[in-house]
Amino acid sequence: QVQLVQSGSELKKPGASVKVSCKGSGYTFISYPIHWVRQAPGRGLEWMGWINTSSGHPTYAQGFTGRFVLSLDTPLNTAHLQITGLEVDDSAVYYCTREVWAQGSRFDLWGQGTLVTVS
Amino acid sequence: QSVLTQPPSVSAAPGQKVTISCSGSSSNIGNNYVSWYQQFPGTAPKLLIYDNDRRPSGIPDRFSGSKSGTSATLDITGLQTGDEADYYCKTWDTSVTAGVFGGGTKLTVL
Numbered sequence: 001q002v003q004l005v006q007s008g009s010e011l012k013k014p015g016a017s018v019k020v021s022c023k024g025s026g027y028t029f030i031s032y033p034i035h036w037v038r039q040a041p042g043r044g045l046e047w048m049g050w051i052n053t054s055s056g057h058p059t060y061a062q063g064f065t066g067r068f069v070l071s072l073d074t075p076l077n078t079a080h081l082q083i084t085g086l087e088v089d090d091s092a093v094y095y096c097t098r099e100v101w102a103q104g105s106r107f108d109l110w111g112q113g114t115l116v117t118v119s
Numbered sequence: 120q121s122v123l124t125q126p127p128s129v130s131a132a133p134g135q136k137v138t139i140s141c142s143g144s145s146s147n148i149g150n151n152y153v154s155w156y157q158q159f160p161g162t163a164p165k166l167l168i169y170d171n172d173r174r175p176s177g178i179p180d181r182f183s184g185s186k187s188g189t190s191a192t193l194d195i196t197g198l199q200t201g202d203e204a205d206y207y208c209k210t211w212d213t214s215v216t217a218g219v220f221g222g223g224t225k226l227t228v229l
Binding site for chain 2: 095
């Protein structure tokens with residue numbers, strides 16, 4: 001079964017760090033980039049960045065540099081999002097999603113989301 | 120504030136048609152393909168339309184997309200109560216080299 005499975009909810013204190021994982025299965029993990037999307041409570045989707053699953057090279061959106069780190073554990077077909085120096089405003093659901101290219105880019109497969117609460 | 124502008128909400132009666140707009144600029148919609156996503160509360164988004172007007176397998180033909188210039192549109196015909204959800208457009212913005220989402224539109228089926 002083709003799927004992305006994310007790690008469970010996290011409750012953290014301000015200033016702490018959190019690492020969210022996203023494990024791909026049922027397909028060739030390194031063939032498709034992984035993107036990360038944030039959704040704050042009651043808000044819309046916000047693109048955070050992506051990681052090239054073949055090279056491991058990450059790219060970050062403006063506003064997600066410095067405290068946010070995208071990484072891979074390729075042997076485990078897993079992508080990670082680490083956030084350091086957590087702030088209350090980092091409280092959100094974080095999604096990983098697979099990117100596929102045809103003529104354009106699309107996100108065809110999504111993880112179930114990971115709720116991070118900073119309080 | 121999102122780079123792509125969507126109406127916050129739309130509504131229509133069951134069986135009717137609704138149109139959701141997504142307005143951008145030449146650096147995003149004007150020169151890139153658009154995809155649309157459906158999201159029910161508490162669940163992950165789901166791909167509805169890609170490459171402006173293509174449907175993934177399993178998406179009913181009641182859902183259709185189009186693009187003209189710097190705007191894109193999602194049409195939903197034969198509305199059902201089960202279509203009540205949030206809808207997001209998404210594309211790439213070449214001026215900032217970033218993915219961009221619209222602010223989202225909440226569909227209410229009256």
